[in-house]
Amino acid sequence: MTHMLKLLPATLTAFTLLAPVTSLAEDPANIYYGLQIEEFEYRYGEGGEELFAYDADAFIGTDELKLRWEGDGEYDINVKKFESLSNQLALQTPISDFWDIKGGVRYTSPEGPDRWYGVIGLSGLAPQWIEVDSHLFLSEKGKLSADLDMEYQILLSNYLILTPSASVDVAFSSDREIGVGSGVNSVEAGLRLSYDVWDRAFSPYVGVVYERKFGQTANFIEAEGESADIWYAVIGAKFMF
Amino acid sequence: MTKTLMRALSLGLMTNMGATLLPVLVYAGTYDLTVDKVLIDTGEFTKEGIGYNGKSPGPVLRFKEGEEVTINVANNLDETTSIHWHGLILPYQMDGVPKISFPGIKPGETFTYKFPIVQSGTHWFHSHSEFQEPDGAYGSIVIEPKKKEPFRFDRDYVVQFTDKHPHSGKRIMRNLKMAADYYNRKQQTLSDFFSDVKKNGFGETVTGRMDWGGMRMMASDIEDVQGFTPLINGMGPDQNWTGIFTPKERVRLRFINSSAMTYFDVRIPGLKMTVVAGDGNYVQPVTVDELRIGVAETYDVIVRPKEDKAYTIFGASMGRTAYARGTLAPREGMVAAIPEMTERPLLTMADMGMDHGNMVGMDHSSMKKMDHSNMKGMDHSNMKGMGSEEDAFYAVGSGLAPAAANGGKFLSYSDLKAQKPIYEHRKATREIELRLTGNMERYIWSINGVKYEDAEPLKLQYGERVRFKFVNETMMTHPMHLHGMWSILDVGAGKWNPAKHTISVAPGTTVYSETEVDAEGQWAFHCHLSYHADAGMFRKVVVEGGPKSASLNSSEEGVLQ
Numbered sequence: 051m052t053h054m055l056k057l058l059p060a061t062l063t064a065f066t067l068l069a070p071v072t073s074l075a076e077d078p079a080n081i082y083y084g085l086q087i088e089e090f091e092y093r094y095g096e097g098g099e100e101l102f103a104y105d106a107d108a109f110i111g112t113d114e115l116k117l118r119w120e121g122d123g124e125y126d127i128n129v130k131k132f133e134s135l136s137n138q139l140a141l142q143t144p145i146s147d148f149w150d151i152k153g154g155v156r157y158t159s160p161e162g163p164d165r166w167y168g169v170i171g172l173s174g175l176a177p178q179w180i181e182v183d184s185h186l187f188l189s190e191k192g193k194l195s196a197d198l199d200m201e202y203q204i205l206l207s208n209y210l211i212l213t214p215s216a217s218v219d220v221a222f223s224s225d226r227e228i229g230v231g232s233g234v235n236s237v238e239a240g241l242r243l244s245y246d247v248w249d250r251a252f253s254p255y256v257g258v259v260y261e262r263k264f265g266q267t268a269n270f271i272e273a274e275g276e277s278a279d280i281w282y283a284v285i286g287a288k289f290m291f
Numbered sequence: 292m293t294k295t296l297m298r299a300l301s302l303g304l305m306t307n308m309g310a311t312l313l314p315v316l317v318y319a320g321t322y323d324l325t326v327d328k329v330l331i332d333t334g335e336f337t338k339e340g341i342g343y344n345g346k347s348p349g350p351v352l353r354f355k356e357g358e359e360v361t362i363n364v365a366n367n368l369d370e371t372t373s374i375h376w377h378g379l380i381l382p383y384q385m386d387g388v389p390k391i392s393f394p395g396i397k398p399g400e401t402f403t404y405k406f407p408i409v410q411s412g413t414h415w416f417h418s419h420s421e422f423q424e425p426d427g428a429y430g431s432i433v434i435e436p437k438k439k440e441p442f443r444f445d446r447d448y449v450v451q452f453t454d455k456h457p458h459s460g461k462r463i464m465r466n467l468k469m470a471a472d473y474y475n476r477k478q479q480t481l482s483d484f485f486s487d488v489k490k491n492g493f494g495e496t497v498t499g500r501m502d503w504g505g506m507r508m509m510a511s512d513i514e515d516v517q518g519f520t521p522l523i524n525g526m527g528p529d530q531n532w533t534g535i536f537t538p539k540e541r542v543r544l545r546f547i548n549s550s551a552m553t554y555f556d557v558r559i560p561g562l563k564m565t566v567v568a569g570d571g572n573y574v575q576p577v578t579v580d581e582l583r584i585g586v587a588e589t590y591d592v593i594v595r596p597k598e599d600k601a602y603t604i605f606g607a608s609m610g611r612t613a614y615a616r617g618t619l620a621p622r623e624g625m626v627a628a629i630p631e632m633t634e635r636p637l638l639t640m641a642d643m644g645m646d647h648g649n650m651v652g653m654d655h656s657s658m659k660k661m662d663h664s665n666m667k668g669m670d671h672s673n674m675k676g677m678g679s680e681e682d683a684f685y686a687v688g689s690g691l692a693p694a695a696a697n698g699g700k701f702l703s704y705s706d707l708k709a710q711k712p713i714y715e716h717r718k719a720t721r722e723i724e725l726r727l728t729g730n731m732e733r734y735i736w737s738i739n740g741v742k743y744e745d746a747e748p749l750k751l752q753y754g755e756r757v758r759f760k761f762v763n764e765t766m767m768t769h770p771m772h773l774h775g776m777w778s779i780l781d782v783g784a785g786k787w788n789p790a791k792h793t794i795s796v797a798p799g800t801t802v803y804s805e806t807e808v809d810a811e812g813q814w815a816f817h818c819h820l821s822y823h824a825d826a827g828m829f830r831k832v833v834v835e836g837g838p839k840s841a842s843l844n845s846s847e848e849g850v851l852q
Contacts, residue, residue, distance in 0.1 A: 079744050080825065084469040113735050113742070147730055148507060175732060178504035205480040250466075250473055290469060 083110040084291065089122075091286025093259060097277060100127040103284075109142070116142045118152060123160075131161040138169060138185075149174035156187060163227050166190040179203070194222040195230070206243075211253075215240045224266055231266020238262075244288055253288040318358035324349065324430075325365045326372045326396075326418070331427050333455050333520040334527030340427030340455075341368065341418065348525050348549070349416075349430025351449050356411045356437045362404040364396060371395040371420055374404070375774070375815075376432065377587060378414040378571050378792040381406040383812025386774055388419045391813050391831055395420060411436030412571030413545040413589045415451070422460020425551035425821045429453065433545065434571075441710060442567050442576065444543035444593055448534040452546065452584065452606055452615050454519040454553040455527075463516055464822050471734045474516045477612060477635060478509060502640065507732060508766060510637040513691070514610035515734075515767070515822060516552045521606060521615035528616040531626065536619055538599050543567075544592050548584040551821040554768065554795075555606035555615060556583050556693055560630055562602055562619075564592035566702060570791040573710035580699030583609065585770040585795035587819035590702075594619070601625040609691070609768070611635040633696050641688035642766055642798040683783075686799030691768065704780060704795075708787040713777060714807045716786035719758035723749070727796060727818070727828065729765040735826055736765075736818065742827025749816065749830045751808045753837035758805045763796045769823065770795045773832070775814040778804040793819060811837035 089105040105122040123135040140154025149172060156167040167187040176182050184198040197219045204212040216239045224232040242257030259282040263271050268278035329342035343349025354360055366372045373395050375387035385406040389395035396402040411434040418428035431449045456463060466473040479500075487496040503510055526532040536542050544564075548555060558564075558581040565578045568591035576593075584590055584606075596602055599621050606615035611632045618626055682703045685692035695701040729736040738746070751757055759778070761771060770793045771778075777790040781803040788805075796802045817829035 082465055082468040084465065086469070113733060144733070148732060175507050177507060178501065179507060205478055207480055207482075208476040208478055250470060 079112040079114070081110065081112060084108065085289070086291075087287075087289040089286060090289065091255075091284045093124075093282040093284045095280050095282045097280070098128075099276075099280065099282075101125060101133070101282070102127060103286075111142075114143060118142050118154075133160055134158070135160045140169060140171060142171075142173075146174075148176075156185075158228075162229075165225075165228060189225065191225060191227075193225045193230075196220045196222075209246045211244050211246070213240075213242045213244065213255075213257075215242070221267075226270075229267060229270040231264075231268075231270065233265045235265060235267035236261065236263045240284075242284065250290050255284075255286060255288065257284045258282065259284050318355050319361065320354065320358055321361040321363070322352060323363045323365070324374070325367050326374075326428065327367045329427065331455055331525070332530075333522060334529040335520045336457050338455065338457055341372075341423045342427050343430050346525070347427030347429070348451055348453070349428075352416070352430065352432045354408045354432065354434045356408055356434055358408045360404070360406060360408055363401050364404065365401040366396045366398055369398050371397055372423060372428070373419045374416050374428075375419040376404075376414065376416050377772075378412075378589070379406075379432070380409050380775065380777075380810070383775055383810065383814060386812075386814065388774065388815045391815050408434055410434060410571060412568055412573075413449070413547060413591050414571050415547045415549055415589065417549060419815070422464065422551075422821060422825070424549075425454075425456065425460035425463070427453075427455070429549040431545070431547055431549075441573055442565075442593060443541055445540040446534070446536055446542045447545070448542065449524065449545045449547065450532075450534075450604065450617065451524050452548045452550060452553075452555050452557075453522045453525075454516075454550040454608070454613075455522050456516065456519040456551070458518075460551065460821060464825055467515060467734045467822055471515070471731050472509065472512075474518055475509065475511060475514075476517055477511045477514075477610065479511055479637075506643065508643070510639070510690070511610075512638065512731060512766060513636060514553065514608060514612055515820075517610070517612045519553065519613060521550075521553065521555070521608060521613050523604065523606070523615050523617040526617070528614060528629070532617040533623060533625075534617070534619050535623065536596055536621060538621060539595065539597055542594050542596065542619065544594060544604075546582075546584055546590045546592065548586055548588050550586050552586065553613075554583055554585050554609035554770075556581060556609060557604070557606045558582075558630075558696060559594060559602050559604050559619065560627070560697070561598075562594045562596055564594055566706070567591050567593055569707050569789055570793060572713070572790050574789055575708040575710055575787070577702065577706045578700070579695075579702040579706070580697050581693070581695040582702035583693050585768070585793060585819075587770050587772050587793040588791070588795065601627040603627040603629055605630055607632045609636070630696065633694075636690045638766055638798065639688055639690040641686040642690055644686065644764065644799040684795075684800060684802065685797045689797065689799065691797055705782050707780065707782055707789040707791075708784050709789045712786050712788075713790050714779070716788075717756060719805050720755040722758040722760055724760045724762060725771075727761060727763045727765055727769050727771070729767070729823070729826075729828065731766070734822075736823040736828035737826075738828055738830055743817075743829035743831075744827065746830060748813070748833045751806075751832060751834050753808055753811060753834055755808050756805055757808060758803055761794065761796045761802045761804070763798050763800055763802075766798045767820075767823070768795060768797050769828065770819040771817070772819045773806060773814065773816045775810045775812070775832075776806050776808060778806055780804045808834055810834060811839055 085108040087106040093101040102125045107120045109116045109118040120138045124133040136158045138156040140152040142150050142152035144150050152171040156169045158165045167189045169185050169187050171185040173183040181201040187195045199217040201215040219236045221230045221232050238261045240259040242255045244253040244255035246253045262279035324343050329347050331340040331347050373387045373389050385404050386392040414432040417424040520527050523532040563578050565576050601620035604617040682692050684704045693701050726739050728740045772793045778794050779788050779790050794804050811834050814832045816832045817824045
């Protein structure tokens with residue numbers, strides 16, 4: 051985390067230097083900000099595994115350029131360890147009506163060795179309202195990996211919403227030290243039923259999550275005595291401010 | 292509000308000395324307004340907002356045509372404010388748009404507006420700073436004409452519609468930027484899908500959904516901001532603003548739409564409304580059952596309730612998410628039934644400019660004679676909102692085209708004909724195309740694809756007559772408001788085209804208006820939906836080459852140096 055803090059001022063400076071370029075004339079560009087916590091949940095696994103997981107995202111910036119922080123983590127409640135913990139800071143700019151590219155850095159610091167990555171990403175809204183968020187990572191060890199997240203909302207009513215989601219992690223070479231094998235190494239699918247209680251600011255949900263590790267990654271996990279595929283029941287809430 | 296001694300004096304002189312002195316006397320009224328933090332109680336919620344003289348809405352300012360007004364505006368807020376006199380023709384420095392007309396009124400400061408009243412009719416005023424107007428900073432203006440009005444009335448009421456939201460304007464804008472559909476709680480759901488399958492079959496329903504999904508747009512996107520409580524003169528539906536009448540009296544209602552975002556379809560079940568003015572200018576009377584008032588527009592109507600009973604003034608929001616309600620009654624406390632809102636409209640591909648792209652840009656004057664044989668491809672399943680007569684100001688097959696709830700006459704822009712044209716009719720000297728553009732998903736709104744912050748000012752030459760061609764390329768309806776000069780709406784009536792200050796442009800349509808460029812200075816020109824204007828559907832207009840422009844430029848340079 052301390053590395054992260056060192057990085058922040060540099061990125062902010064870059065951001066403030068870039069911002070005026072986007073506004074030529076009359077009025078300064080409007081600056082917007084927001085915070086979304088898409089997942090903030092307790093997971094109960096088949097074998098009695100208990101996790102706390104979150105997936106959050108905050109931004110500040112103009113229509114043309116945003117600074118975006120994305121963070122997620124999975125904390126194993128039984129062994130009191132972060133299974134995964136990631137923070138990413140990136141600049142984001144639109145490239146078309148519905149798509150943005152972003153570039154920045156990511157830092158993962160779960161239990162065990164940490165990693166720095168350079169990251170480029172593509173996110174946006176695909177036809178038929180499918181939200182897409184994908185990244186390509188190059189680690190400080192020179193290892194290339196990628197992820198892809200997709201989400202879709204089914205409106206049972208205008209407040210009761212069923213959200214299927216899927217994410218895939220791919221590594222192009224293995225990084226044994228942090229338990230990553232090459233190839234498709236994990237897939238996570240979720241189905242969450244949420245209800246907007248307070249505007250869209252607070253929406254509690256229940257759901258199920260299926261997680262499966264593949265190949266060498268699965269082997270690494272199994273070597274630690276854990277299962278390569280697992281079902282979770284989840285309960286949590288979404289936030290948007 | 293206080294009137295000065297001067298006004299009292301001139302009034303006194305007038306009555307004492309008779310009419311011979313009239314031409315040399317000028318009315319000069321002084322009015323004081325304070326801009327205050329206020330509480331707004333809608334009957335459904337109470338919210339801190341901004342008002343004038345301690346109230347929202349602020350007072351009705353009553354001016355006289357020919358009067359020289361002085362208005363002292365004291366800012367009691369802890370932020371900069373401004374007042375724009377919506378629809379008034381005045382020197383640009385008095386127009387009240389920060390950074391365009393003047394620097395704005397700082398906290399604790401009092402700014403004195405001083406200008407002659409050169410017109411009459413129903414107008415309004417509001418803050419042009421930040422989101423103070425959606426937060427409650429508006430009031431109304433009634434200007435008594437010099438000459439006798441061309442119609443009779445016994446009573447006169449301002450009926451000001453607004454859309455008070457429990458969220459502050461700033462918060463609404465931020466939420467829209469985070470999720471453009473944040474406030475859309477009328478999206479099509481899974482059960483809508485199943486009922487559509489039942490009605491139209493699986494194939495057609497899926498194709499329809501795929502068409503919208505492919506564009507990543509929503510047929511339900513009519514009101515960006517829902518969840519507001521409509522008010523009439525500051526009173527919610529339950530608080531029931533009431534205007535008293537004696538049966539058989541002619542009652543003049545001055546409808547003003549001071550909403551941030553909401554169009555209202557207004558009717559008074561049991562009464563016909565005779566529209567006698569639009570945007571403060573007399574029109575040839577037209578009697579209707581219902582009318583749609585766009586954001587920032589005004590209409591004056593005369594009603595004549597004959598029976599000794601109450602009548603409901605009912606204003607359903609265009610997207611049918613809420614309604615305003617007031618009452619006309621012979622006695623206080625009487626109420627009439629509140630009607631049901633008619634069915635909620637949905638946008639069609641016509642509103643997207645898809646089905647009938649060939650018709651965009653069509654001349655409205657020739658539309659009535661249009662050949663309808665080419666319209667077979669239109670999707671009739673979505674046409675329930677359409678009246679029997681097509682309104683030339685909506686795309687053919689539009690889901691938004693209004694119909695009167697009682698099956699009667701719904702006012703169209705085509706019905707508006709000037710009573711007495713302000714200008715000689717002449718051919719426009721130049722046409723300027725303004726494409727109304729946007730990206731709903733990003734909640735970016737623009738003109739010709741360029742947001743205000745990135746745009747060069749629009750330059751007009753003093754003395755020219757400009758023909759504006761508004762091409763609406765978005766799926767929203769935009770009320771376009773030019774400050775300082777009239778917009779003569781082309782309804783195909785030539786010299787009888789009505790002069791307006793706000794021109795509503797429906798999706799998938801092209802609308803023309805002409806402006807006699809007769810006011811020097813710099814002016815604002817924008818969509819009057821608060822969040823569209825703030826997001827960038829806004830232009831500065833600079834009028835060059837006027838008689839005073841030389842001195843104007845030098846004074847500006849002086850400021851800059």
